[in-house]
Every structure is written in C-alpha cells, then in structure tokens.
Amino acid sequence: MAELLTTQGLTKRFRGLVANENIDFHIDVGEVRCVIGPNGAGKTTFLSMLSGHQSPSAGCITYNGQDITALSVVERARIGIGRKFQTPTVFDNLTVYENIELSVLRVEADSSARTRKIDMVLDAVRLVDLRSTPARELSHGQRQWLEVGLLLGNESRLLLLDEPTAGMTNDETAATGRLIRNLADERGLTIIIIEHDIHFIRDLRSPVTVLHLGKILMEGSFEEVASDPTVRSVYLGADL
Numbered sequence: 539m540a541e542l543l544t545t546q547g548l549t550k551r552f553r554g555l556v557a558n559e560n561i562d563f564h565i566d567v568g569e570v571r572c573v574i575g576p577n578g579a580g581k582t583t584f585l586s587m588l589s590g591h592q593s594p595s596a597g598c599i600t601y602n603g604q605d606i607t608a609l610s611v612v613e614r615a616r617i618g619i620g621r622k623f624q625t626p627t628v629f630d631n632l633t634v635y636e637n638i639e640l641s642v643l644r645v646e647a648d649s650s651a652r653t654r655k656i657d658m659v660l661d662a663v664r665l666v667d668l669r670s671t672p673a674r675e676l677s678h679g680q681r682q683w684l685e686v687g688l689l690l691g692n693e694s695r696l697l698l699l700d701e702p703t704a705g706m707t708n709d710e711t712a713a714t715g716r717l718i719r720n721l722a723d724e725r726g727l728t729i730i731i732i733e734h735d736i737h738f739i740r741d742l743r744s745p746v747t748v749l750h751l752g753k754i755l756m757e758g759s760f761e762e763v764a765s766d767p768t769v770r771s772v773y774l775g776a777d778l
C-alpha cells in the first residue's frame with residue numbers, strides 16, 4: 539500500500555518537559571491505526587502536531603510525499619487532514635442534513651454534485667434515517683458520527699480521532715468500530731485513533747502503536763502488544 543503520512547524525529551518540548559521524543563511513525567493509505575498509552579504519554583500532543591495545532595520542536599511530517607511540517611491547520615485541512623475534537627462543532631438547531639450540507643458547501647460548488655455528496659456522507663456515517671432530525675435531538679454517539687460526517691463532507695482523507703468513543707454506550711462503541719472499519723475498507727480513508735477502550739481496540743483488528751513517556755514503546759497487532767510484558771507493566775493494573 540502507498541504510504542500516506544510519515545514522521546521523522548518528531549519531537550515536542552514544553553519548556554523542560556519532553557512530550558514527544560524522536561517519533562518515527564508511518565501509516566499507509568486505507569490503514570486504521572490505534573494509538574494507545576497511559577495518561578500523559580504524549581498521544582494528544584502527537585495528534586496535535588499532525589493536525590498542525592502544535593508545531594514540533596524538531597523533526598518533520600510528510601503527507602502524500604509533501605513536507606507539511608510548516609503548514610497551518612487550515613492548509614492541512616485543505617489537503618485532507620481532518621481532526622475531530624471532543625468539543626462539538628455541530629449546529630444544534632440545524633438538521634443532520636443541513637449540518638453536513640454546510641461542510642460540503644465549502645468544497646463543492648455544483649448543487650447536484652453537492653446533493654450526491656451529502657447522501658454519500660449520510661450513508662457513510664449511518665445517519666440516513668436521521669437526516670431530518672435536528673442535531674440537538676441526537677444521542678451522544680450519533681452526534682460523534684455526525685462530526686465524522688462533517689470531516690467527510692470536507693473531503694478529509696486522513697481522520698485524526700482523539701478518544702471518539704468516550705461517553706458512548708456499549709452499542710454505540712461497537713457501531714463506531716464498524717463505522718471506522720467501513721470508512722477505511724470501503725472508502726479508502728486513513729484513520730488514526732487514540733483510544734482507551736481495550737475491547738474496542740481489539741475488535742478493530744488494526745495495528746497498534748504504544749506511546750510511553752513521549753516515545754514509541756512498541757508497534758504491532760493488538761495481540762502482540764497486549765501480551766508484551768513491557769507494555770503490560772506500563773499499564774499497571776489496566777485490563778490489557
């Protein structure tokens with residue numbers, strides 16, 4: 539598969555603290571990758587450097603063969619890097635359809651192409667039946683899917699998701715796993731997910747990168763990572 543994103547020596551220092559140190563990471567087109575690690579391991583900082591919300595102290599980021607290290611958040615969004623935050627970006631009083639329409643409007647001027655695109659996004663995030671529902675009436679999980687839909691509407695090709703299942707019911711978490719798999723397998727999207735939910739990670743069947751103290755401790759399948767003694771010891775007590 540073609541490589542989509544690579545980091546080399548990616549490092550972030552906050553005064554004395556090294557939040558990310560010398561991270562060499564790569565991900566292929568259409569791959570789903572889970573990033574795990576204890577609190578304070580540097581997961582969010584890493585995602586913030588990929589999205590452009592934090593600039594690295596050292597190292598570089600290549601996306602589609604282009605050095606994007608110096609690009610802003612907006613410039614990165616234009617070339618397909620989309621980040622979902624915990625804080626909501628949906629408009630409560632607009633319907634699901636209208637919310638997606640707003641994000642598609644930014645990239646699609648032709649109205650019939652726009653309609654097709656909105657329908658595609660509704661289908662991709664499983665919200666077809668709720669198209670006329672105001673966003674304020676959505677469940678927590680449905681709202682998160684709508685936010686993913688906004689990224690798809692914007693033509694994001696690399697989705698950066700920071701704990702997308704936080705606060706979801708078990709059913710919503712399972713549905714989110716299927717949705718993410720489908721976006722990668724059927725639509726060729728590339729997805730980096732920070733997650734804590736060990737069952738969710740296991741069921742995704744995707745490679746896992748373990749961060750610890752700002753460095754990559756290990757990469758491998760869920761089974762490899764979960765049975766590694768060093769990984770288990772940094773999670774002390776967690777049910778890996």
Ligand SMILES: Nc1ncnc2c1ncn2[C@@H]1O[C@H](COP(=O)(O)OP(=O)(O)O)[C@@H](O)[C@H]1O
Binds near residue numbers: 555556575579581584
């Ligand atoms: N803006 C910031 N200023 C200073 N320190 C920060 C900042 N953001 C994160 N840190 C520190 O960097 C380390 C990694 O944080 P973070 O990336 O949020 O970890 P994680 O997401 O894995 O819990 C922590 O020690 C945190 O306190």
Ligand SMILES: [Mg+2]
Binds near residue numbers: 581582583
């Ligand atoms: Mg975090």
